[in-house]
Amino acid sequence: MLEVIFGDSAAGSLSVAMGKGKHIGGATSVVILGDEDEKQRITAEEIRESLRRAEERERLNWEQAEPLESTRKDIMKFSLALNVGRIDESGIGRERECALRMLMRAYPEEGEQAVKSFLEDSQKSLHELLARASEGEPVRIWTSDSPDEACGIFWLAEQLRPLDLKKLQVIRVKLPDFHLEAGGTVVSCRGWGEMSPHQWGRMAKRGETLPPEYLLALSLHWRKLQKENAPLRAVISGTLVSVPESF
Numbered sequence: 001m002l003e004v005i006f007g008d009s010a011a012g013s014l015s016v017a018m019g020k021g022k023h024i025g026g027a028t029s030v031v032i033l034g035d036e037d038e039k040q041r042i043t044a045e046e047i048r049e050s051l052r053r054a055e056e057r058e059r060l061n062w063e064q065a066e067p068l069e070s071t072r073k074d075i076m077k078f079s080l081a082l083n084v085g086r087i088d089e090s091g092i093g094r095e096r097e098c099a100l101r102m103l104m105r106a107y108p109e110e111g112e113q114a115v116k117s118f119l120e121d122s123q124k125s126l127h128e129l130l131a132r133a134s135e136g137e138p139v140r141i142w143t144s145d146s147p148d149e150a151c152g153i154f155w156l157a158e159q160l161r162p163l164d165l166k167k168l169q170v171i172r173v174k175l176p177d178f179h180l181e182a183g184g185t186v187v188s189c190r191g192w193g194e195m196s197p198h199q200w201g202r203m204a205k206r207g208e209t210l211p212p213e214y215l216l217a218l219s220l221h222w223r224k225l226q227k228e229n230a231p232l233r234a235v236i237s238g239t240l241v242s243v244p245e246s247f
Helices: 010-017 036-040 044-063 094-103 109-136 148-163 197-204 211-230
Strands: 002-004 073-075 139-143 171-173 180-181 185-187 233-234 237-241
Touching: 002 010, 002 109, 010 073, 010 197, 073 109, 094 109, 094 233, 139 148, 148 211, 148 233, 148 237, 180 197, 185 233, 211 237
Parallel strands: 002 073, 002 139, 139 171
Antiparallel strands: 180 185, 233 237
């Protein structure tokens, strides 16, 4: 199963999720709310107890985690910020490089290396995805209503179009408005980059197979957005649309 993800944070979380369901531990923090007097009355023992409970919740979450059948080599990562900049080109070319450079210009040295890494990783992923999908391997796309991830599935449908959509098996997993974690905690994420690693296996069960006609509709909508070639794209009332810089 090819796992298509849009963004480094999401790819990192998904990679941890593929650790065979084992609790790997990590840093834990506790946020104390209240005025200064209330905070000063909190003892070191109470803080340690809060940390212990947080770590226990994390352990329980991993115990209840469901495994993913894919491996880390199956992650196809696209960090392209497709909601920003010109898009009237095919594939991953000069216009995407310009858009990423614009976003990273506040960090001249680090940004240059990041742009290079984003482009190389995305081009490599696209080449491998098209090759493996053409041989019949299923493709699972993790998407949401965040502008970049929303653009991603439309863009990818256009990239898959030359392969004959009727021969492809494409599964979409849409990020839910909220989900429950151990202990009844309600969590709402704005994008897959905020998803806890132990939740990916459970989320995979939400996947739905997309018919070729729907994939074609996604591709055609992306072509419409390409013709408009606006500086930004946004999701308004559930629809991906072109918007001006002043949006």
